[in-house]
Amino acid sequence: MKPLRMRVFHRSVVFLLGLALVAGTALAQPNKGKTPAPAPAPAGGEPEIEIEGEGSAGGEIDMGTDPGPGDLNADLNAAEQNNAAVKAGPLKRTPLSWKDILVVVRKPFLKSRRTELLPMVGTTMNDNMVRHYTVGGQLSYYLTDVLAIGVEGQYYVHSFREPFDLVARQARRLPTVNQYNWSAALNFHYVPVYGKFAIFDKKLITWEAFFTAGIGAGQSEVVPRDTKFPGFTNLLIIPNVGVSMRFFLAKWLTVSVGIRDYVFYDKFEPTDRSPTMNATADQAKDNSTGSLINNVMFQVGVSFWLPTSFEYTTFR
């Protein structure tokens, strides 16, 4: 009899466990028949959820659930879940002080002590004779969340625009142009602006704007008006300034678009070249004419961040 009772006991335990499992999971189902409990109204007005600063709903006190690495949306959703959980519960009247009021929620993306690898492409914005396209990259290290130091390098290819041909045919003048071959720079980045925006009132995207200033070097090359004569190259000292926007897609992935002004003093082919004058590259370079150039580039790139995740060091 004892063994039989034991078997009956085991079956009962299994059955009860099964029921408990079903019951437990059923309790976790969303209540489809009911609408969510309304959020408790703040003392002074209507319920309000704002994405930033003013009127930000509080309740972000649960540090326990940490979304998986790389999932920026999970972070945002977790914050919303915390809000909902707090609001759905019984209203607990607790005395508040100004210290308890959360004014600014923490940033969903931290950059401090992280490295950004940014492959990018770019194109000229302000030259109506020759358009340059660039392929390059930036490597930046963020010393703080708003300040970074980095290096960049770019390789240039070019194509001539419509006026290059028109001036030759209509005004009977051969334009003097230089092509750019490569450039590199040491840059500093400063991030003074950050924000969020909603797309079609559904999806929240975090972004920031940053300024860049740096100095570097590059090479330009004369495109000879007459191919009988050789061109020559110039080594350029190139300061640059710019402003960019960065959009955060994941904890390790961002997209950047920006405008950069590369300023340099370039030397151009002399207008008087003939077999007896400025025929060689050295002669032409010695008699070249110079001009201050602003090469304004539009740049876009996708950034990869290392380490691929981060941890908050302070409470919300």
Add this chain to the structure above:
Amino acid sequence: MKKNILLAAVGLLAIAGAEQQAEAERRQNSLSGDVAVRHRRLLVKNRFELAPLFESTINADFRHIVGGGAKLEYHLGDMLSIGVIGVGSTAIDTGLVKKILPTLERDTNNATREPSVAEFNAHLNSMPFHGAAYVSLTPWYGKLAAFSQAYVAFDFYFQAGVSYAILTSDCPTTICSDPAPGMSSGPGGMNPPDNNPNNDAPLNDGSRLGLYLGGGIHVFLSDFIALDLTVRDYAFSDNPSGADFNANLAVTSDDSRFLHHIFFGVGISIMFPTTVKRTN
């Protein structure tokens, strides 16, 4: 037999429970289908927008078009609006023209195919007025913090519509003296074409209709005042140099082509009514 049935039932219940558990894990909170932002200030919905503005071409080939005007827009909803824009402008020679002009011959010499300074200048056109009627979509809105001090609302918008421009060029008959560019003239066509486009009329004035595209940002300085930054493309048929484009040694209507005229605009938008409503 009863034992097997009981075990099978428990197994099915466990599987169902696991499925429900997985479903519960997949579930989202009740806010998942909600709007991104509640209790939001409706900064544009059902409001008129009047924006005095300044506009300038970007990277024009021969003449910068610089001017001022206004746009009037009515926001039908939070994302959709209709509007018109009009800008009166003046023309300024670009650096390219300033480089070319000193190198051209001072006096007209028909023996060369080179234009004189007067011929080159007289063929360039300007755009004293341009504008557009458009539909605008504002899919993005948000807030930004500058230097952790200033918190302002902004939105991005995109526009499409019809553009309109008035082009002028002034080539006196002393310069544009060819009565029949590219064709024989005289009694019985006894005079062959002169093959000199420099004395042909530029044919680059008059009214133009075309396409309009734009994109910009409102940065709200208050509930009813916003900084308005826009890049606009007025695309229509044009021949800015007024010279022979297709190399047939005559200036004809065939030398005009569909060109993009890219402008950057800065304006101050004033919203009416000046008070805003909020979403639920």
